Amino acid sequence: GAGVSQTPSNKVTEKGKYVELRCDPISGHTALYWYRQSLGQGPEFLIYFQGTGAADDSGLPNDRFFAVRPEGSVSTLKIQRTERGDSAMYLCASSPRQGGTGELFFGEGSRLTVL
Amino acid sequence: GENVEQHPSTLSVQEGDSAVIKCTYSDSASNYFPWYKQELGKRPQLIIDIRSNVGEKKDQRIAVTLNKTAKHFSLHITETQPEDSAVYFCAASMDQFYFGTGTSLTVIP
Numbered sequence: 001g002a003g004v005s006q007t008p009s010n011k012v013t014e015k016g017k018y019v020e021l022r023c024d025p026i027s028g029h030t031a032l033y034w035y036r037q038s039l040g041q042g043p044e045f046l047i048y049f050q051g052t053g054a055a056d057d058s059g060l061p062n063d064r065f066f067a068v069r070p071e072g073s074v075s076t077l078k079i080q081r082t083e084r085g086d087s088a089m090y091l092c093a094s095s096p097r098q099g100g101t102g103e104l105f106f107g108e109g110s111r112l113t114v115l
Numbered sequence: 116g117e118n119v120e121q122h123p124s125t126l127s128v129q130e131g132d133s134a135v136i137k138c139t140y141s142d143s144a145s146n147y148f149p150w151y152k153q154e155l156g157k158r159p160q161l162i163i164d165i166r167s168n169v170g171e172k173k174d175q176r177i178a179v180t181l182n183k184t185a186k187h188f189s190l191h192i193t194e195t196q197p198e199d200s201a202v203y204f205c206a207a208s209m210d211q212f213y214f215g216t217g218t219s220l221t222v223i224p
Binding site: 033035040041042043044045048055056058059091099100101103104106107108109 | 116119121146147149151157158159160161164166204208209210211212213214215216217
């Protein structure tokens, strides 16, 4: 497809479980961002990849959160020992321009619910 | 990191009136300021942006102004229509993007 694809669209899990959320960016986009959006709030920055490397992971809330992008395309956000406070919409976005100067193309998001 | 504040959080206007949304940012190194529109249940989409070397930009009914000295920027929508109803987010960027908390705009027919 032409757009950013995120899977799963919905994930319900139990407290303490491990979760993986996948993002497939637009082909050729080198910049990839993960955001978390709670109801009524703006997207909260988590991590930014430039190619394969994490250029900035200062937004990850704690060491339970980790993200990878091993081949510079698909990225996976991994959450260990999930907590109820992790429940949110997780948005991925890619951009054709580096350094935060280009349009962000968002996916539809993965809604995570931790029971 | 950057801190972006956005006001108002909700805004209701009559169809045909203008709407103004304001944002401030904290880091003078930010150099790119996009605005995104998010309709209910949908992904955010870029509607207009401005770079730090420009003071104003207009695209049909939408305009954005930037005051670098005061570190604030605003979105102006003229001749509002019901389809403008959505949540609008401002953002400030250096490498990563920091978003405001959003403004829920309702245009009353």
